[in-house]
Amino acid sequence: MSKGRLEAFSDGVIAIIITIMVLEMQAPHGTDVGALRPLIPVFSSYVLSFVHIGLYWNNHHHLLHAVKHVSGAILWSNLHLLFWLSLVPFVTAWMGENQFGQWPVALYGFVMLMAGIAYFILTRTLIRHHGPDSALRAAVGRDFKGQLSLVIYVAGILLSFANRWVALGLYVAVAFMWLVPDRRIERTIQ
Amino acid sequence: MSKGRLEAFSDGVIAIIITIMVLEMQAPHGTDVGALRPLIPVFSSYVLSFVHIGLYWNNHHHLLHAVKHVSGAILWSNLHLLFWLSLVPFVTAWMGENQFGQWPVALYGFVMLMAGIAYFILTRTLIRHHGPDSALRAAVGRDFKGQLSLVIYVAGILLSFANRWVALGLYVAVAFMWLVPDRRIERTIQ
Amino acid sequence: MSKGRLEAFSDGVIAIIITIMVLEMQAPHGTDVGALRPLIPVFSSYVLSFVHIGLYWNNHHHLLHAVKHVSGAILWSNLHLLFWLSLVPFVTAWMGENQFGQWPVALYGFVMLMAGIAYFILTRTLIRHHGPDSALRAAVGRDFKGQLSLVIYVAGILLSFANRWVALGLYVAVAFMWLVPDRRIERTIQ
Amino acid sequence: MSKGRLEAFSDGVIAIIITIMVLEMQAPHGTDVGALRPLIPVFSSYVLSFVHIGLYWNNHHHLLHAVKHVSGAILWSNLHLLFWLSLVPFVTAWMGENQFGQWPVALYGFVMLMAGIAYFILTRTLIRHHGPDSALRAAVGRDFKGQLSLVIYVAGILLSFANRWVALGLYVAVAFMWLVPDRRIERTIQ
Numbered sequence: 001m002s003k004g005r006l007e008a009f010s011d012g013v014i015a016i017i018i019t020i021m022v023l024e025m026q027a028p029h030g031t032d033v034g035a036l037r038p039l040i041p042v043f044s045s046y047v048l049s050f051v052h053i054g055l056y057w058n059n060h061h062h063l064l065h066a067v068k069h070v071s072g073a074i075l076w077s078n079l080h081l082l083f084w085l086s087l088v089p090f091v092t093a094w095m096g097e098n099q100f101g102q103w104p105v106a107l108y109g110f111v112m113l114m115a116g117i118a119y120f121i122l123t124r125t126l127i128r129h130h131g132p133d134s135a136l137r138a139a140v141g142r143d144f145k146g147q148l149s150l151v152i153y154v155a156g157i158l159l160s161f162a163n164r165w166v167a168l169g170l171y172v173a174v175a176f177m178w179l180v181p182d183r184r185i186e187r188t189i190q
Numbered sequence: 191m192s193k194g195r196l197e198a199f200s201d202g203v204i205a206i207i208i209t210i211m212v213l214e215m216q217a218p219h220g221t222d223v224g225a226l227r228p229l230i231p232v233f234s235s236y237v238l239s240f241v242h243i244g245l246y247w248n249n250h251h252h253l254l255h256a257v258k259h260v261s262g263a264i265l266w267s268n269l270h271l272l273f274w275l276s277l278v279p280f281v282t283a284w285m286g287e288n289q290f291g292q293w294p295v296a297l298y299g300f301v302m303l304m305a306g307i308a309y310f311i312l313t314r315t316l317i318r319h320h321g322p323d324s325a326l327r328a329a330v331g332r333d334f335k336g337q338l339s340l341v342i343y344v345a346g347i348l349l350s351f352a353n354r355w356v357a358l359g360l361y362v363a364v365a366f367m368w369l370v371p372d373r374r375i376e377r378t379i380q
Numbered sequence: 381m382s383k384g385r386l387e388a389f390s391d392g393v394i395a396i397i398i399t400i401m402v403l404e405m406q407a408p409h410g411t412d413v414g415a416l417r418p419l420i421p422v423f424s425s426y427v428l429s430f431v432h433i434g435l436y437w438n439n440h441h442h443l444l445h446a447v448k449h450v451s452g453a454i455l456w457s458n459l460h461l462l463f464w465l466s467l468v469p470f471v472t473a474w475m476g477e478n479q480f481g482q483w484p485v486a487l488y489g490f491v492m493l494m495a496g497i498a499y500f501i502l503t504r505t506l507i508r509h510h511g512p513d514s515a516l517r518a519a520v521g522r523d524f525k526g527q528l529s530l531v532i533y534v535a536g537i538l539l540s541f542a543n544r545w546v547a548l549g550l551y552v553a554v555a556f557m558w559l560v561p562d563r564r565i566e567r568t569i570q
Numbered sequence: 571m572s573k574g575r576l577e578a579f580s581d582g583v584i585a586i587i588i589t590i591m592v593l594e595m596q597a598p599h600g601t602d603v604g605a606l607r608p609l610i611p612v613f614s615s616y617v618l619s620f621v622h623i624g625l626y627w628n629n630h631h632h633l634l635h636a637v638k639h640v641s642g643a644i645l646w647s648n649l650h651l652l653f654w655l656s657l658v659p660f661v662t663a664w665m666g667e668n669q670f671g672q673w674p675v676a677l678y679g680f681v682m683l684m685a686g687i688a689y690f691i692l693t694r695t696l697i698r699h700h701g702p703d704s705a706l707r708a709a710v711g712r713d714f715k716g717q718l719s720l721v722i723y724v725a726g727i728l729l730s731f732a733n734r735w736v737a738l739g740l741y742v743a744v745a746f747m748w749l750v751p752d753r754r755i756e757r758t759i760q
Contacts, residue, residue, distance in 0.1 A: 005197055005251050007575055012205030012392075015582030020213065022656050023590065027663035031671030050656070054649045061575050061645070075251070076369075079244045086212050086240070093217035101221030179646070195387055195441050202395030202582075210403065265441070266559070269434045276402050276430070283407035291411030385577055385631050392585030400593065455631070456749070459624045466592050466620070474597035481601030 003070050006078060010060060013082045017089060018053045021046055024093040045096035045108075048168075049088050051175045052112065056085060056119070059178070063123065066136040071129055077122040084115040105167050106160040112171065113153035120146055149174050193260050196268060200250060203272045207279060208243045211236055214283040235286035235298075238358075239278050241365045242302065246275060246309070249368070253313065256326040261319055267312040274305040295357050296350040302361065303343035310336055339364050383450050386458060390440060393462045397469060398433045401426055404473040425476035425488075428548075429468050431555045432492065436465060436499070439558070443503065446516040451509055457502040464495040485547050486540040492551065493533035500526055529554050573640050576648060580630060583652045587659060588623045591616055594663040615666035615678075618738075619658050621745045622682065626655060626689070629748070633693065636706040641699055647692040654685040675737050676730040682741065683723035690716055719744050 025042050028035035060081075067074075091111045095104040123140055130136045152170050160167035215232050218225035250271075257264075281301045285294040313330055320326045342360050350357035405422050408415035440461075447454075471491045475484040503520055510516045532550050540547035595612050598605035630651075637644075661681045665674040693710055700706045722740050730737035 002255075005201060005254075008198060008578060009201045009205055009247060009251075011575060011579045012202055012582055013209055015579055016206055016209040016586055018652075019583055019586040019590065019656055020209065022660055023213070023593075024217075025660050027594075027660060027667055029667075031664075031668045031673055033673050035673075036677075047653075050653055054646075057579060058642070058645050058649075061579075064575075065572075072248070075248050076244075079248075082208075083237075083240055086209055090212055090215050090217060094221075097217055097219075098221045103221055103223050103225075107226075192445075195391060195444075198388060199391045199395055199437060199441075202392055203399055206396055206399040210399065213403070214407075262438070265438050266434075269438075272398075273427075273430055276399055280402055280405050280407060284411075287407055287409075288411045293411055293413050293415075297416075382635075385581060385634075388578060389581045389585055389627060389631075392582055393589055396586055396589040400589065403593075404597075452628070455628050456624075459628075462588075463617075463620055466589055470592055470595050470597060474601075477597055477599075478601045483601055483603050483605075487606075 003064060003067050006070050006075065007064055010064075010078060010082065011057075014053060014057045014060070014085065017085055018050060018057075021049055021053075021089045021092055024089065024096065041099050042093075042096035045092045045100075048171065048175070049092040051179070052171075053085065053088060055175065055178045056081075056115065059119070063126065063136075063140070066134075066139045067126055068130065068136075073125050074122070074129060077118070077125040081115065081118040081122050084111060084118050087111045088115070100164055100168060102161055102164050105164040106157050109153050109157040109160060109167060109171060112174075113150060113157065116146065116150045116153060120150070145177060149177070193254060193257050196260050196265065197254055200254075200268060200272065201247075204243060204247045204250070204275065207275055208240060208247075211239055211243075211279045211282055214279065214286065231289050232283075232286035235282045235290075238361065238365065239282040241369070242361075243275065243278060245365065245368045246271075246305065249309070253316065253326075253330070256324075256329045257316055258320065258326075263315050264312070264319060267308070267315040271305065271308040271312050274301055274308050277301045278305070290354055290358060292351055292354050295354040296347050299343050299347040299350060299357060299361060302364075303340060303347065306336065306340045306343060310340070335367060339367070383444060383447050386450050386455065387444055390444075390458060390462065391437075394433060394437045394440070394465065397465055398430060398437075401429055401433075401469045401472055404469065404476065421479050422473075422476035425472045425480075428551065428555065429472040431559070432551075433465065433468060435555065435558045436461075436495065439499070443506065443516075443520070446514075446519045447506055448510065448516075453505050454502070454509060457498070457505040461495065461498040461502050464491060464498050467491045468495070480544055480548060482541055482544050485544040486537050489533050489537040489540060489547060489551060492554075493530060493537065496526065496530045496533060500530070525557060529557070573634060573637050576640050576645065577634055580634075580648060580652065581627075584623060584627045584630070584655065587655055588620060588627075591619055591623075591659045591662055594659065594666065611669050612663075612666035615662045615670075618741065618745065619662040621749070622741075623655065623658060625745065625748045626651075626685065629689070633696065633706075633710070636704075636709045637696055638700065638706075643695050644692070644699060647688070647695040651685065651688040651692050654681060654688050657681045658685070670734055670738060672731055672734050675734040676727050679723050679727040679730060679737060679741060682744075683720060683727065686716065686720045686723060690720070715747060719747070 025039060025046060028039065088111060091104065091108045095101070095108050098104050120143075123143065123146070127134070127137050127140060152174050156167040156170040159170065215229060215236060218229065278301060281294065281298045285291070285298050288294050310333075313333065313336070317324070317327050317330060342364050346357040346360040349360065405419060405426060408419065468491060471484065471488045475481070475488045478484050500523075503523065503526070507514070507517050507520060532554050536547040536550040539550065595609060595616060598609065658681060661674065661678045665671075665678050668674050690713075693713065693716070697704070697707050697710060722744050726737040726740040729740065
């Protein structure tokens, strides 16, 4: 089975997720610049989620690039990832509309954690299907960043009840870790 | 006529259907974890519908894989299927926002039944176009699961007025029946 | 320039238009079957618009099939068509939520008329680009049905102020005219 | 890495942006033609934004046409452009619902300016990746219109506080400048 439609369907779902989040930012009734102030937390969570979803699309693009053929298990691992990503607009809205409350920040981290786990499962399913000597296996490598991200999300969820700004800072840190070119960060950490 | 755009259009519509359902889950105003409790039925119906739509995409992917060329009748059979699937967000919302009331549960089953019938019609239209000796005909086979699903949906619709939880259980059972690998279940039932 | 992205973009926009219309059908608060009754006109206009948009996608699919390359003028003729189609959800909602009032029915016809004219312009632009001896020119033919549709829409708009049900009947007739196989209807009319 | 998915994802996001803007135009409750009058500014901003987004898709289509392969930097330059375009529905709604108030008109220009800058960055990133002697470099040329657009947007933002209709006129002028065939306008200006 070819991977063309898997890519097309994932592109479609991710494109919709990244775009409908902006519907939460409803136009204010006033026309002063001050009318935009209540939207600052909504806008900030939108930016954070846009970058996260953009990262997933980017990584998905790279991952699928090395894929040769797909199986039923791969289709479902992919849908599982899309399921958790589809909840991002909801947690983004809850977090943004409530000035980054404790529970919203924790739930945001939880959905990100589950998306990270789903991505990890998808990676394993792909490797199992292509074999331990495949180009895909080599491309994924030790997946140090993927596993570190999961640890940071868990820390963020727990810390959101102590200090939600620290939790948010951790979520932002994960995004930065993926944004900067690969080798640099891995060397710094090791 | 090639099947490329038929697949692309179907992917687009199904991707949108599966994603806009999450818009029904509006962010609560409170920031307590308790504020999420009223969303549990909404979330549960979302999960049920996500799996159902995912199954349709999955099966559609497999079905179209064996297709060589398309006709006007095939385009319209496909649009007919997309029409019933496009009603899923509506019945999902009605069912989720009303704690699984009798009529909403029955209507949910009805839309699923009609989608199943539309899928059956699409299958027949494709087979008629490709001939009884085609690879497509062999791939579809006796379509035992497809026909059993229709019977279960009818049972669910009728039972929703006696006990809606039994009806819901039947809908969940259909999803499970399609999720587990093929041969196993068919052997168990036979 | 290749036509691939023109098709992909058009598929995307048409898929979204056909799907977001269902968002207008908001889940009622009651759980009785009677709670669905006020939705009947909304549902009816949804069906009418779904069929119309489906027809446009179908015809667009056929038309682009014979196209070899695209120009700037073709891109804009296509966007012009998508613009009028993008207004269909709006007029569908206005008509459905107001029990088919006179002005909503007239405006519905107007948007359909403009979409028809835009499709006509797109056809001419494509033919001009491919030459009078092209396969495309032959495939489009005399375009009897396209021009008859425009006449019927004008009649519908005018009649909507006398009797809106007659106007609606005319819109439905156009859809039927395109749904039934080609040769039959042309013979019947001639 | 191939450019196929970059195009598909961009097509998806732009198709959604151009279509969801119409959701802001909510069907009025009255059925008189007068009930449409309050929608005139909403409709006008929709048309302006539809043309702008259409222009971006058109130019993106041309730009990517000359691209051979993509890098991580290109993926992110492209996402950066999509980010600013994703804010267009928000500023369109704010401007349309407030009869073109000063701040909404200024913010509209700001988002358009940022989208223009993002497009400029994407162009440079693509050229850097393909080399100064590439066909892409030649196709982009001196990019006179792109840079003039940025200047006009800055002028529009500043003028929106003096006279917002002049500012709007400038935004419309940018759209026209891109709509008319290339050589003509460049000659007129030089």
